[in-house]
Each structure stands twice: as structure tokens, then as C-alpha cells.
Amino acid sequence: MLEVDKVGIHLGGRWLLRDMSLTLEAGEVVGISGDSGVGKSTLARMLAGHLAPDEGEVRYGGRPAARRGPHPAQLVLQHPERAVNPRWRIRRILAEAGAPEPSLLEALQIAPSWLDRWPLELSGGELQRVCIARALGPATRVLIADEMTAMLDALTQAGIWRAALGVAQERGLGVLAISHDEALLERICTRRLRWEELRGDATTVMMP
Numbered sequence: 042m043l044e045v046d047k048v049g050i051h052l053g054g055r056w057l058l059r060d061m062s063l064t065l066e067a068g069e070v071v072g073i074s075g076d077s078g079v080g081k082s083t084l085a086r087m088l089a090g091h092l093a094p095d096e097g098e099v100r101y102g103g104r105p106a107a108r109r110g111p112h113p114a115q116l117v118l119q120h121p122e123r124a125v126n127p128r129w130r131i132r133r134i135l136a137e138a139g140a141p142e143p144s145l146l147e148a149l150q151i152a153p154s155w156l157d158r159w160p161l162e163l164s165g166g167e168l169q170r171v172c173i174a175r176a177l178g179p180a181t182r183v184l185i186a187d188e189m190t191a192m193l194d195a196l197t198q199a200g201i202w203r204a205a206l207g208v209a210q211e212r213g214l215g216v217l218a219i220s221h222d223e224a225l226l227e228r229i230c231t232r233r234l235r236w237e238e239l240r241g242d243a244t245t246v247m248m249p
């Protein structure tokens with residue numbers, strides 16, 4: 042599904058990431074945790090095709106992502122308001138990934154009445170559901186959640202993860218969850234990795 046093979050990223054005159062490897066199988070929910078500033082978000086951006094690696098290779102289903110068309114790995118960030126155009130109505134934001142399936146909107150509990158609103162007219166949790174729906178277009182194989190629910194209360198956080206993991210499981214997607222919230226990762230992940238384990242002789246930590 043996803044193979045990260047000894048990738049490195051050189052930014053700001055230094056190697057920010059080097060010799061990082063990781064595999065993610067269909068249906069897995071892999072959690073990555075690590076100290077602040079080590080490069081987790083940079084790795085997430087690279088996996089979603091926002092940044093090219095300076096060495097190594099990332100493969101999706103055995104080959105690099107196609108240059109055209111939707112990227113197979115889609116990234117959802119912590120702040121949904123920074124991930125949408127504030128001058129677009131929700132309907133148009135969702136349409137960036139093609140017309141969303143009504144069943145997807147239902148699974149994420151996106152009310153039809155939201156579609157004609159502006160981003161500012163939704164709560165943070167509601168707007169994050171929209172961003173997740175946009176990330177779960179038909180071509181998506183991997184969902185990368187970078188502190189996806191960090192700013193939300195526990196109840197909203199649980200509801201959003203339940204919905205996102207339900208869709209991921211139904212479609213056999215791989216999920217990479219990056220978070221400082223150890224309790225959350227323990228709840229949702231099938232496998233966990235500490236940042237140090239992505240380097241060189243990686244070993245995995247299996248969760249019960």
C-alpha cells in the first residue's frame with residue numbers, strides 16, 4: 042500500500058529527515074509519535090506529495106504517485122480553517138475532490154444544510170468533517186491525519202475518529218495518525234511507531 046524507502050529531506054540548509062523507512066498496509070491504522078520539531082509534519086507533507094524527497098523513494102501500491110490526478114495519500118491537518126478557501130462555500134470545497142458520495146457525507150454526519158454555508162459559518166469540528174470528506178475522494182488509498190483532532194473536545198474527537206475509521210475500514214484504506222496524544226493513539230491504532238523507529242533498523246511496536 043505505502044512504502045517509504047530510505048527517504049531524506051534537505052530543508053533550510055540541513056538534512057531535516059534522513060534514512061526514514063516505513064510501510065503501511067491496507068486496513069492498518071499506524072500511529073506515529075515523537076518529540077516536537079523532529080519532522081513529523083514534514084514527513085506527512087512529503088507522503089501526501091506536497092514536498093518531494095531529496096533522496097529515497099515513496100511508493101503507493103508498488104509505484105511512485107502519478108504526476109497527474111488526485112494523489113493516493115491525502116493529508117488532514119490540525120487547523121481546518123487553514124486548509125480551505127474562506128471565500129468558497131462548503132459545496133465547492135467538497136467538490137475539489139469530485140462530487141462527494143452522499144453515503145460519505147452521511148457517514149461523516151455532514152448535514153446537507155452546511156453545503157451552502159461559508160467555512161466561517163461552521164464550527165471547527167464541523168469544518169474538520171468537511172476536510173476529511175474532501176480527503177476521502179474515490180482515489181484515496183492512504184489517509185494521513187496530522188494532529189487531526191488535536192483542537193477538539195474529547196467527544197467531538199471521538200465522533201470524528203469513529204466516522205473516519207469507519208470509512209477507512211469499509212474501503213480498506215491505510216491510515217497514518219500523527220499525534221502527541223498517546224491515549225488517542227492507543228485507542229485507534231493497530232500498530233504504533235515511535236519516531237526513532239522510522240530510522241534505519243526500524244522495529245515495530247504491536248498493540249494488543
Ligand SMILES: Nc1ncnc2c1ncn2[C@@H]1O[C@H](COP(=O)(O)OP(=O)(O)OP(=O)(O)O)[C@@H](O)[C@H]1O
Pocket residue numbers: 052053057075076077078079080081082083084
Ligand atoms: N521549509 C522549511 N525550511 C526550513 N526549515 C523548516 C521548513 N519547514 C519546517 N522546517 C523546520 O523543520 C523542523 C520540523 O518541523 P515539523 O513541523 O515537521 O516538526 P514536527 O515534528 O511536526 O513538530 P510538532 O510536533 O511541533 O508539530 C522544525 O524545526 C521546522 O522549523
